[in-house]
Amino acid sequence: MKKHLLVLSALLISFGALAKLPAPTEEAKLKAAETAAKNAHGTKIAGYKLCLAQNKAAAHYFKSQGKAMTTLASTPPCVDPGAFKPASPSAAASVPVTAKKG
Numbered sequence: 001m002k003k004h005l006l007v008l009s010a011l012l013i014s015f016g017a018l019a020k021l022p023a024p025t026e027e028a029k030l031k032a033a034e035t036a037a038k039n040a041h042g043t044k045i046a047g048y049k050l051c052l053a054q055n056k057a058a059a060h061y062f063k064s065q066g067k068a069m070t071t072l073a074s075t076p077p078c079v080d081p082g083a084f085k086p087a088s089p090s091a092a093a094s095v096p097v098t099a100k101k102g
Contacts, residue, residue, distance in 0.1 A: 051078035
């Protein structure tokens with residue numbers, strides 16, 4: 001009897017997991033887009049810091065070896081991406097916020 005109850009409860013839980021989530025609202029879509037933009041900017045910042053660290057390590061290596069620092073033609077210079085700027089702050093302000101009744 002306990003096995004039957006266990007199986008039945010497992011089936012009920014699995015059917016609940018198969019339920020479809022509602023479509024995201026415009027506000028949620030905008031928030032997700034802003035989060036994606038922030039993550040992309042964070043990746044650019046990390047790449048810039050890595051580039052600076054690699055240049056510093058290479059300069060130290062060449063200095064310790066007594067060799068002249070040569071720049072490789074295939075290596076692009078480090079470019080600072082700057083501060084994060086939201087794509088469109090007016091778009092986020094134009095979305096009407098609806099209060100849930102309940």
